[in-house]
Amino acid sequence: MIARLVRLVCSLTCGFALIVVLGGCRSTPPAISTTTSAAALPTQAELLTASATAMKAVTSAHFTLTVGGKLPDLQVQGAEGELTSAGDAEGNAKITEFG
Secondary structure (H helix, E strand, C coil): CHHHHHHHHHHHHHHHHHHHHHHHCCCCCCCCCCCCCHHHCCCHHHHHHHHHHHHHCCCEEEEEEECCCCCCCCCEEEEEEEEECCCCEEEEEEECCCC
């Protein structure tokens, strides 16, 4: 159960990080604007479609998860590993059991 939770947390963290990183990659710096119009932003569907297309090229991802401080009900203190697009995962996690 804990391994599945770690895998889920790590998968979601990696997916989010990759979307942020891929979304921030540009060959030229963006123009500075003092106003932002809603028309310039993609819709949710467009963003998810573009993210899915970009993620198809990703075959694996390395992740490192570090928890600083104490969070209630969170047993994972840290994790590091490798995820593949085939759904395989390999890594190590440090957890607190029974306090």
